[in-house]
Structures are given as C-alpha cells and as structure tokens.
Amino acid sequence: xxxxxxxxxxxLTVLACVFILSTKAQxxxxxxxxxxxxxKQKLTQVNQKTQTIQSDFVQEKHLDVFAEDIVSKGxxxxxxHNKLRWQYTHPFNYLIVINGExxxxxxxxxxxxxxxxxxxxxxxxxxxxxxxxxxxxxSNTGDFSFNYFENATHFLxxxxxxxxxxxxxLQKINVYFDKNDLSVSRLTxxxxxxxxxxxxxxxxxxxxxxxDEKFIVR
Amino acid sequence: MKNLLFVSxxxxxxxxxxxxxxxxxxxxxxxxITEINYPAFDSTIIWNTGFELFNNYFSGLLAIKPVxxxxxxxxxxxxxxxxxxxxxxxxxxxxxHHCFSAFQRKAFLQMLENDFRLLLFPxxxxxxxxxxxxxxxxxxxxxxxxxVAKNTHNLVCIEKTGLINRKLQLxxxxxxxxxxxxxxxxxxxxxFSIEMKVLNQ
Numbered sequence: 001x002x003x004x005x006x007x008x009x010x011x012l013t014v015l016a017c018v019f020i021l022s023t024k025a026q027x028x029x030x031x032x033x034x035x036x037x038x039x040k041q042k043l044t045q046v047n048q049k050t051q052t053i054q055s056d057f058v059q060e061k062h063l064d065v066f067a068e069d070i071v072s073k074g075x076x077x078x079x080x081h082n083k084l085r086w087q088y089t090h091p092f093n094y095l096i097v098i099n100g101e102x103x104x105x106x107x108x109x110x111x112x113x114x115x116x117x118x119x120x121x122x123x124x125x126x127x128x129x130x131x132x133x134x135x136x137x138x139s140n141t142g143d144f145s146f147n148y149f150e151n152a153t154h155f156l157x158x159x160x161x162x163x164x165x166x167x168x169x170l171q172k173i174n175v176y177f178d179k180n181d182l183s184v185s186r187l188t189x190x191x192x193x194x195x196x197x198x199x200x201x202x203x204x205x206x207x208x209x210x211x212d213e214k215f216i217v218r
Numbered sequence: 219m220k221n222l223l224f225v226s227x228x229x230x231x232x233x234x235x236x237x238x239x240x241x242x243x244x245x246x247x248x249x250x251i252t253e254i255n256y257p258a259f260d261s262t263i264i265w266n267t268g269f270e271l272f273n274n275y276f277s278g279l280l281a282i283k284p285v286x287x288x289x290x291x292x293x294x295x296x297x298x299x300x301x302x303x304x305x306x307x308x309x310x311x312x313x314x315h316h317c318f319s320a321f322q323r324k325a326f327l328q329m330l331e332n333d334f335r336l337l338l339f340p341x342x343x344x345x346x347x348x349x350x351x352x353x354x355x356x357x358x359x360x361x362x363x364x365x366v367a368k369n370t371h372n373l374v375c376i377e378k379t380g381l382i383n384r385k386l387q388l389x390x391x392x393x394x395x396x397x398x399x400x401x402x403x404x405x406x407x408x409x410f411s412i413e414m415k416v417l418n419q
Contacts, residue, residue, distance in 0.1 A: 092279075
C-alpha cells in the first residue's frame with residue numbers, strides 16, 4: 001500500500017512538473033509560432049521601411065507586495081538611427097533621450113548626461129530600448145535568446161537575457177507585435193521576483209516627420 | 219506660503235550651527251505640548267524620490283507600505299520600472315529582499331537603514347530640555363533635536379547632532395492629513411541627501 005501511494009505520488013509530481021513546464025514554456029492564449037522564418041522576414045521588411053515612430057504609452061508597474069499597480073503615462077518619438085525620446089508626463093515628469101551613444105535623463109531637478117559606450121549595462125539597455133521600439137529585436141542575438149508564439153491577433157517574441165548584469169533586472173521581455181502592421185503593441189518585462197512592468201502602446205504614427213530638435217535636451 | 223516655510227526651515231538649519239538655539243528660551247513645563255503630530259505613514263504611499271551621493275544623482279519611485287504596526291516594506295524602482303532595492307524595516311530588524319549589486323555596500327545600506335528608521339519611527343524620548351521661539355518648540359534629547367511647529371504641533375525637523383556639528387537633518391514639509399508631502403534628508407558628514415515628494419497618481 002505504501003509503495004502504491006509512493007508510486008502514485010511520484011506520478012502526480014511528474015505530471016505536475018510537466019504541466020508547470022509546459023505552461024511556462026507556452027504563454028496562456030498563445031501557441032508556438034508556425035512560420036518563424038516568414039515572421040522574421042516580414043519584420044525585417046517593415047523595419048527597413050520604418051524611418052520614424054511616435055506613440056502614446058501607458059506603463060503599469062506591478063509589485064507583488066502592493067495592492068495597486070503604479071500607472072504612468074507618456075509619449076515616445078523614435079527616429080532612425082538610434083534616436084529616441086521617451087517622455088513620462090503623468091504622474092511625474094521624466095525624460096530619457098537617446099541620441100546615438102549619448103543618453104540624457106531629465107527629471108524635475110536636473111539633467112544627467114551619459115555616454116553609453118562607457119557603461120556596458122547602459123549600452124545594453126540603450127540598444128534594447130531602441131531595438132524593441134523599432135521592432136529590430138534580432139540584432140541582439142548575443143544578449144538574448146528568443147522564443148516565438150502567436151495567437152489570432154498578435155505575434156509574441158519572448159526575449160530572455162543571457163548576461164548576468166541584465167538578468168539582475170529582467171527574467172524575460174515579452175514583445176507583442178500587432179499582426180496587422182507588425183508594430184509593437186505591448187511589452188512586458190518580467191523580473192525573477194514575480195514583479196513586472198507592462199507597457200501598452202496606443203495612437204501609433206509611423207513615418208511622420210520628426211525634427212532632430214526633439215532629440216536634444218537643454 | 220508652504221514653500222516659504224520649507225525654504226526658511228532649510229535655510230535656517232543649513233546656515234546655522236546649533237549655537238543658534240541660544241535664541242530659544244526654556245519653556246515652562248506647564249506650556250509643553252504633550253501631543254505631537256508625528257508623520258503618519260499608515261497607508262501605502264508612492265514617493266517621487268531623488269538620491270544624491272557624491273555628485274551622483276539618481277531618481278525614481280519609492281513605495282512605502284506599512285506591513286503591520288511596527289514594520290514597513292520599501293521598494294525603490296526607477297521611472298522605467300527597474301527595481302533597485304526592496305527592504306523590510308522595523309524598530310529592530312532590517313531585511314534586504316533585493317538590492318541592485320552596485321548598491322550592495324555595507325556602509326550605504328547601514329546609512330539607509332538608519333535614515334529610514336529615524337524617518338518611519340520618530341519618537342521624542344525623555345527630552346532633557348525643551349525650548350521655544352516664536353514659531354517652534356525645540357525638544358533636545360541626548361542624541362537628537364526635534365523641532366515642532368507651535369501652531370500645528372507637527373514635527374517639522376529632526377536633527378542628529380555630534381559634539382560640535384550636526385550630522386543629519388530630516389525636514390518634514392507641507393503636512394496634509396498628518397502626512398508631510400515633502401521630506402528632505404541631508405547628511406553633513408558625507409555628501410548624501412534624499413528628497414521625497416508624495417506622488418499623486
């Protein structure tokens with residue numbers, strides 16, 4: 001009897017592990033992408049045509065220990081190559097401008113300027129932000145490993161960082177591409193602790209003129 | 219007007235040595251205030267927070283949540299959502315749940331622990347002297363000075379003093395519903411300061 005129970009427990013444990021692993025590997029509501037090559041090819045074509053992007057965004061920071069998420073809103077402007085203005089307007093003012101290797105961060109109090117080439121993590125974060133917004137995620141094969149999924153409306157690429165420095169902040173980044181135009185419609189950045197940051201993009205405008213002045217912080 | 223009071227307190231305390239207290243007069247025991255309004259951190263508040271350490275400035279959001287009557291959870295993320303530290307603090311214990319490797323310096327963590335303990339658990343224990351001026355009452359204990367506004371009874375400043383100079387100052391400003399909307403922490407023996415403002419979501 002004891003042996004029977006023991007065997008049954010082992011079976012249930014194995015079954016539970018298989019279930020947990022399978023649900024972890026495949027996000028809810030998504031199946032493994034059928035034509036990864038086709039997706040990458042289309043995305044490359046879209047990227048080549050994309051010169052500028054501007055969009056509103058809503059960011060929700062979820063911390064497990066708090067009942068309510070911290071919600072912030074803002075706008076971003078992207079211009080090829082490597083120019084990004086990421087601006088929070090509510091409930092705080094905070095501005096990040098990436099212009100090539102130069103990063104400027106401005107809050108209510110002061111402006112900090114950095115050169116990303118002098119800092120490995122800065123360079124990775126800088127590269128990651130501009131690449132994801134542009135949809136040019138596959139240039140980062142050295143820093144991330146990729147898994148591909150889809151549902152009726154979205155392609156989902158899960159990026160898992162390889163470097164120890166990045167893993168300190170991120171377990172994985174889920175990038176949701178709209179199937180209609182292959183623009184990024186949502187990002188979720190998961191931490192090991194279970195906390196996460198969710199950013200939803202709305203009001204997207206592609207290839208509209210953006211002045212270079214937009215990427216200068218005074 | 220509130221900003222003026224904030225600035226005047228900062229200027230008062232940053233430009234004067236403790237000797238300035240000679241302007242204060244001893245307060246008769248009968249006029250001492252028994253009920254002092256300490257800052258009430260009794261619900262989860264998000265603070266727009268800036269740290270300045272040796273000419274390095276970084277800012278973000280500091281969430282402070284009371285876990286129970288004697289313990290708080292404090293999580294600091296930058297505006298993008300990257301988590302830098304996650305502490306749990308009580309009168310006796312300080313637990314580091316998470317800390318970005320660049321901040322994992324014993325002296326830095328000790329400084330944060332001491333500052334936040336003073337911020338979250340301020341009590342005026344056995345003042346050996348109570349002085350007064352036109353606007354303030356000054357409670358002096360063996361280690362700290364506590365400044366209380368005479369009209370509101372709000373605690374507006376805590377100052378940690380050494381034998382000669384002040385070491386640390388916490389200033390509480392713009393009280394609303396017993397909660398200061400701005401808090402300023404400044405160290406005088408090391409280039410370190412923290413500025414916190416309530417984030418109205």
